[in-house]
Amino acid sequence: MDFTDRTLLRLTDDDERRAVLSPAVGTRILGAAFEFSNIEVGDVTGVTVRDIELLPAALASQRFDGLAREQSGSTQWEFSASLLATNPTSSAHARLELGLTTETRRADTSVERIEIESLSDLADLDQVDARIVTDDGSLPTDLDELDRRRLDELSEMLGERMTVPGDFNAELFLAARDISTLNGLMVALQEPQYTSRVELELVVDGSLPSSIQTHRVVAAAIIEPDPFNRLAELVERVQTGRAVMERSTETASPPGGMRSRVGLPYVVIIPMAALDDSDLPFVAGASPTTADAERASRLDELQRRLTPFGVALATVP
Incomplete structure:
Protein backbone atom coordinates (compact mmCIF):
# COMPACT_ATOMS: atom_id res chain seq x y z
CA MET A 1 0.00 0.00 0.00
CA ASP A 2 1.47 3.37 -0.95
CA PHE A 3 1.93 6.31 1.45
CA THR A 4 -1.19 8.19 0.39
CA ASP A 5 -3.55 5.25 0.76
CA ARG A 6 -1.97 4.07 4.02
CA THR A 7 -2.26 7.58 5.52
CA LEU A 8 -5.85 7.91 4.34
CA LEU A 9 -6.57 4.65 6.15
CA ARG A 10 -4.90 6.03 9.29
CA LEU A 11 -7.42 8.87 9.32
CA THR A 12 -10.31 6.40 9.63
CA ASP A 13 -9.12 4.94 12.95
CA ASP A 14 -9.31 6.85 16.25
CA ASP A 15 -5.94 5.68 17.63
CA GLU A 16 -4.00 6.08 14.40
CA ARG A 17 -5.66 9.45 13.75
CA ARG A 18 -4.51 10.67 17.18
CA ALA A 19 -0.95 9.77 16.22
CA VAL A 20 -1.21 11.83 13.01
CA LEU A 21 -3.04 14.79 14.59
CA SER A 22 -0.94 15.09 17.74
CA PRO A 23 -0.98 18.12 20.09
CA ALA A 24 2.21 19.38 18.39
CA VAL A 25 0.40 19.29 15.04
CA GLY A 26 -2.56 21.00 16.73
CA THR A 27 -0.28 23.88 17.72
CA ARG A 28 0.79 24.29 14.10
CA ILE A 29 -2.82 24.13 12.88
CA LEU A 30 -3.98 26.77 15.37
CA GLY A 31 -1.18 29.11 14.27
CA ALA A 32 -1.98 28.50 10.59
CA ALA A 33 -5.68 29.20 11.18
CA PHE A 34 -5.50 32.32 13.37
CA GLU A 35 -3.34 35.29 14.22
CA PHE A 36 -3.25 36.23 17.90
CA SER A 37 -3.83 39.78 19.13
CA ASN A 38 -4.30 40.86 22.75
CA ILE A 39 -4.11 37.22 23.73
CA GLU A 40 -1.44 34.80 24.87
CA VAL A 41 -1.93 31.26 23.60
CA GLY A 42 0.06 28.29 24.87
CA ASP A 43 0.83 25.08 23.04
CA VAL A 44 -2.09 22.84 22.21
CA THR A 45 -2.47 20.09 24.83
CA GLY A 46 -5.34 18.17 23.30
CA VAL A 47 -6.82 17.56 19.85
CA THR A 48 -10.40 16.36 19.41
CA VAL A 49 -11.64 15.36 15.97
CA ARG A 50 -15.29 16.39 16.02
CA ASP A 51 -15.97 15.47 12.42
CA ILE A 52 -14.04 14.10 9.47
CA GLU A 53 -15.06 13.78 5.84
CA LEU A 54 -12.82 11.84 3.49
CA LEU A 55 -12.32 13.10 -0.07
CA PRO A 56 -14.83 15.94 0.32
CA ALA A 57 -16.45 16.83 -2.98
CA ALA A 58 -16.89 20.47 -3.95
CA LEU A 59 -18.52 22.05 -6.97
CA ALA A 60 -16.19 24.32 -8.87
CA SER A 61 -17.90 27.45 -10.19
CA GLN A 62 -17.06 30.29 -12.53
CA ARG A 63 -18.59 33.71 -11.93
CA PHE A 64 -19.48 35.86 -14.93
CA ASP A 65 -21.26 39.16 -15.55
CA GLY A 66 -23.54 39.96 -18.45
CA LEU A 67 -25.49 42.74 -20.08
CA ALA A 68 -28.78 42.27 -21.95
CA ARG A 69 -30.37 44.95 -24.10
CA GLU A 70 -33.62 45.19 -26.07
CA GLN A 71 -33.07 45.10 -29.84
CA SER A 72 -35.36 48.07 -30.29
CA GLY A 73 -35.24 50.41 -27.35
CA SER A 74 -32.89 51.69 -24.69
CA THR A 75 -33.79 49.32 -21.86
CA GLN A 76 -30.94 47.12 -20.66
CA TRP A 77 -30.29 44.73 -17.79
CA GLU A 78 -27.06 43.87 -16.00
CA PHE A 79 -26.75 40.50 -14.28
CA SER A 80 -24.23 38.24 -12.54
CA ALA A 81 -24.29 34.46 -12.32
CA SER A 82 -22.16 31.48 -11.33
CA LEU A 83 -21.71 28.57 -13.71
CA LEU A 84 -21.26 25.25 -11.87
CA ALA A 85 -18.99 22.52 -13.15
CA THR A 86 -20.76 19.39 -14.40
CA ASN A 87 -19.14 17.06 -11.86
CA PRO A 88 -18.00 17.80 -8.30
CA THR A 89 -14.29 17.43 -7.64
CA SER A 90 -12.28 16.58 -4.54
CA SER A 91 -9.84 19.31 -3.53
CA ALA A 92 -8.45 17.59 -0.44
CA HIS A 93 -8.05 14.14 1.05
CA ALA A 94 -10.09 15.13 4.11
CA ARG A 95 -12.08 17.88 5.72
CA LEU A 96 -11.48 18.12 9.47
CA GLU A 97 -13.46 19.81 12.20
CA LEU A 98 -11.20 20.00 15.25
CA GLY A 99 -11.31 21.12 18.84
CA LEU A 100 -7.88 22.39 19.92
CA THR A 101 -7.41 22.74 23.68
CA THR A 102 -4.87 25.23 24.97
CA GLU A 103 -4.13 27.52 27.88
CA THR A 104 -5.20 31.03 26.94
CA ARG A 105 -4.68 34.37 28.64
CA ARG A 106 -6.49 37.48 27.44
CA ALA A 107 -4.93 40.92 27.78
CA ASP A 108 -6.99 43.89 28.94
CA THR A 109 -6.25 46.95 26.81
CA SER A 110 -7.34 50.44 27.84
CA ASP A 205 -2.59 44.53 31.29
CA GLY A 206 -1.32 41.02 30.68
CA SER A 207 -1.72 39.86 34.29
CA LEU A 208 -5.24 38.48 33.91
CA PRO A 209 -5.60 34.82 34.93
CA SER A 210 -5.31 32.19 32.23
CA SER A 211 -7.98 29.63 31.38
CA ILE A 212 -8.16 26.35 29.51
CA GLN A 213 -10.15 26.81 26.31
CA THR A 214 -10.99 24.66 23.32
CA HIS A 215 -10.95 26.44 19.97
CA ARG A 216 -12.91 25.20 16.96
CA VAL A 217 -10.94 24.94 13.72
CA VAL A 218 -12.13 23.69 10.33
CA ALA A 219 -9.28 22.61 8.07
CA ALA A 220 -8.61 20.70 4.88
CA ALA A 221 -5.96 17.98 4.78
CA ILE A 222 -3.91 16.71 1.87
CA ILE A 223 -1.44 13.84 1.83
CA GLU A 224 1.78 14.41 -0.08
CA PRO A 225 4.36 11.61 -0.31
CA ASP A 226 7.04 13.73 -2.01
CA PRO A 227 6.44 17.31 -0.88
CA PHE A 228 9.76 19.02 -1.44
CA ASN A 229 10.61 17.65 -4.86
CA ARG A 230 7.22 18.88 -6.03
CA LEU A 231 6.85 21.99 -3.91
CA ALA A 232 5.38 24.12 -6.72
CA GLU A 233 2.71 21.48 -7.36
CA LEU A 234 1.95 21.31 -3.65
CA VAL A 235 1.50 25.07 -3.32
CA GLU A 236 -0.75 25.07 -6.40
CA ARG A 237 -2.88 22.26 -4.95
CA VAL A 238 -3.31 24.15 -1.70
CA GLN A 239 -4.17 27.44 -3.36
CA THR A 240 -6.61 26.05 -5.91
CA GLY A 241 -8.12 23.63 -3.41
CA ARG A 242 -8.67 26.41 -0.89
CA ALA A 243 -10.34 28.62 -3.51
CA VAL A 244 -12.80 25.82 -4.37
CA MET A 245 -13.49 24.53 -0.86
CA GLU A 246 -13.99 27.93 0.76
CA ARG A 247 -17.10 28.37 -1.39
CA SER A 248 -18.67 25.15 -0.12
CA THR A 249 -17.26 24.70 3.41
CA GLU A 250 -18.36 26.38 6.60
CA THR A 251 -15.22 27.86 8.09
CA ALA A 252 -14.58 28.49 11.79
CA SER A 253 -15.11 31.94 13.27
CA PRO A 254 -12.04 33.30 15.07
CA PRO A 255 -12.20 33.17 18.88
CA GLY A 256 -12.01 36.38 20.87
CA GLY A 257 -8.58 37.96 20.68
CA MET A 258 -7.77 36.18 17.42
CA ARG A 259 -8.35 36.92 13.75
CA SER A 260 -8.48 34.56 10.79
CA ARG A 261 -5.22 34.15 8.93
CA VAL A 262 -6.93 32.44 5.96
CA GLY A 263 -10.46 31.26 5.29
CA LEU A 264 -9.54 27.57 5.32
CA PRO A 265 -6.20 26.37 6.74
CA TYR A 266 -4.58 23.33 5.14
CA VAL A 267 -2.85 20.46 6.91
CA VAL A 268 -0.21 18.86 4.71
CA ILE A 269 0.61 15.32 5.85
CA ILE A 270 4.10 14.21 4.78
CA PRO A 271 6.41 11.28 5.51
CA MET A 272 8.95 11.95 8.25
CA ALA A 273 11.69 10.77 5.87
CA ALA A 274 11.01 13.78 3.62
CA LEU A 275 12.77 15.89 6.26
CA ASP A 276 16.04 14.08 5.53
CA ASP A 277 16.49 16.22 2.42
CA SER A 278 19.81 17.99 3.01
CA ASP A 279 18.71 20.98 0.95
CA LEU A 280 16.04 21.89 3.51
CA PRO A 281 17.03 24.73 5.87
CA PHE A 282 17.59 24.49 9.62
CA VAL A 283 16.34 27.06 12.10
CA ALA A 284 18.68 30.05 11.95
CA GLY A 285 21.69 29.50 14.18
CA ALA A 286 20.89 25.83 14.85
CA SER A 287 23.56 23.15 14.51
CA PRO A 288 21.79 19.83 15.12
CA THR A 289 24.08 16.85 15.63
CA THR A 290 21.69 13.90 15.29
CA ALA A 291 19.30 12.80 12.56
CA ASP A 292 16.29 13.36 14.83
CA ALA A 293 17.50 16.84 15.76
CA GLU A 294 18.06 17.70 12.10
CA ARG A 295 14.52 16.64 11.22
CA ALA A 296 13.08 18.62 14.12
CA SER A 297 15.00 21.75 13.15
CA ARG A 298 13.96 21.48 9.49
CA LEU A 299 10.34 20.95 10.50
CA ASP A 300 10.37 24.03 12.77
CA GLU A 301 11.91 26.20 10.05
CA LEU A 302 9.52 24.96 7.36
CA GLN A 303 6.55 25.58 9.62
CA ARG A 304 7.76 29.10 10.38
CA ARG A 305 7.80 29.86 6.67
CA LEU A 306 4.45 28.20 5.89
CA THR A 307 2.36 29.49 8.81
CA PRO A 308 1.70 32.93 7.25
CA PHE A 309 0.16 31.12 4.25
CA GLY A 310 -2.24 29.11 6.40
CA VAL A 311 -0.41 25.78 6.03
CA ALA A 312 0.40 23.37 8.89
CA LEU A 313 2.68 20.35 8.53
CA ALA A 314 2.04 16.91 10.01
CA THR A 315 4.57 14.11 9.75
CA VAL A 316 4.04 10.34 9.92
CA PRO A 317 6.60 7.51 9.91
Missing part, protein backbone atom coordinates in the same frame (compact mmCIF):
# COMPACT_ATOMS: atom_id res chain seq x y z
CA VAL A 111 -6.81 53.87 26.30
CA GLU A 112 -4.73 56.04 28.61
CA ARG A 113 -4.48 59.15 26.43
CA ILE A 114 -5.83 60.50 23.13
CA GLU A 115 -4.24 63.41 21.28
CA ILE A 116 -5.83 64.84 18.14
CA GLU A 117 -4.08 67.42 15.97
CA SER A 118 -5.61 68.95 12.86
CA LEU A 119 -3.39 68.92 9.78
CA SER A 120 -5.42 71.50 7.86
CA ASP A 121 -2.67 74.10 8.27
CA LEU A 122 -0.56 72.08 5.81
CA ALA A 123 -2.95 73.02 2.98
CA ASP A 124 -0.92 76.17 2.33
CA LEU A 125 0.75 76.24 -1.09
CA ASP A 126 2.92 79.24 -0.16
CA GLN A 127 4.42 77.18 2.66
CA VAL A 128 4.92 74.19 0.34
CA ASP A 129 6.51 76.35 -2.37
CA ALA A 130 8.86 77.96 0.13
CA ARG A 131 10.20 74.55 1.12
CA ILE A 132 10.66 73.55 -2.50
CA VAL A 133 12.61 76.72 -3.24
CA THR A 134 14.79 76.08 -0.17
CA ASP A 135 15.52 72.52 -1.31
CA ASP A 136 15.71 72.97 -5.10
CA GLY A 137 16.56 76.62 -5.55
CA SER A 138 13.44 77.41 -7.60
CA LEU A 139 10.01 76.14 -8.56
CA PRO A 140 9.54 73.97 -11.67
CA THR A 141 8.32 76.00 -14.64
CA ASP A 142 6.21 73.18 -16.08
CA LEU A 143 2.80 73.19 -14.37
CA ASP A 144 2.41 69.40 -14.32
CA GLU A 145 5.89 68.99 -12.88
CA LEU A 146 5.11 71.72 -10.32
CA ASP A 147 2.01 69.84 -9.13
CA ARG A 148 3.97 66.59 -8.83
CA ARG A 149 6.73 68.33 -6.86
CA ARG A 150 4.19 69.98 -4.59
CA LEU A 151 2.47 66.63 -3.97
CA ASP A 152 5.79 65.02 -3.04
CA GLU A 153 6.71 67.88 -0.71
CA LEU A 154 3.28 67.97 0.95
CA SER A 155 3.42 64.22 1.49
CA GLU A 156 6.80 64.64 3.18
CA MET A 157 5.39 67.40 5.38
CA LEU A 158 2.59 65.04 6.44
CA GLY A 159 5.13 62.46 7.52
CA GLU A 160 7.06 65.01 9.54
CA ARG A 161 3.96 65.71 11.63
CA MET A 162 3.68 62.09 12.76
CA THR A 163 4.98 61.05 16.18
CA VAL A 164 7.39 58.64 14.47
CA PRO A 165 7.94 60.11 10.98
CA GLY A 166 9.77 57.04 9.74
CA ASP A 167 6.68 54.89 10.32
CA PHE A 168 4.50 56.98 8.00
CA ASN A 169 4.08 55.52 4.51
CA ALA A 170 2.87 58.32 2.24
CA GLU A 171 2.16 55.99 -0.70
CA LEU A 172 -0.12 53.77 1.38
CA PHE A 173 -1.83 56.82 2.92
CA LEU A 174 -2.63 58.29 -0.48
CA ALA A 175 -3.63 54.95 -2.05
CA ALA A 176 -6.00 54.13 0.83
CA ARG A 177 -7.85 57.38 0.17
CA ASP A 178 -7.66 57.10 -3.62
CA ILE A 179 -5.60 60.30 -3.81
CA SER A 180 -3.32 60.68 -6.81
CA THR A 181 -3.18 64.45 -7.36
CA LEU A 182 -2.16 67.56 -5.46
CA ASN A 183 -5.73 68.82 -5.56
CA GLY A 184 -6.98 65.57 -4.06
CA LEU A 185 -4.62 65.89 -1.09
CA MET A 186 -5.46 69.56 -0.59
CA VAL A 187 -9.17 68.70 -0.49
CA ALA A 188 -8.53 65.94 2.06
CA LEU A 189 -6.71 68.34 4.37
CA GLN A 190 -9.39 71.03 4.34
CA GLU A 191 -13.02 71.36 5.39
CA PRO A 192 -15.13 69.24 5.57
CA GLN A 193 -12.69 66.29 5.69
CA TYR A 194 -10.14 67.82 8.08
CA THR A 195 -7.50 65.10 8.03
CA SER A 196 -6.02 64.87 11.53
CA ARG A 197 -3.24 63.10 13.37
CA VAL A 198 -4.55 60.88 16.14
CA GLU A 199 -2.15 59.57 18.78
CA LEU A 200 -3.31 56.93 21.26
CA GLU A 201 -1.48 55.76 24.35
CA LEU A 202 -2.58 52.24 25.22
CA VAL A 203 -2.02 50.35 28.44
CA VAL A 204 -2.01 46.57 28.14
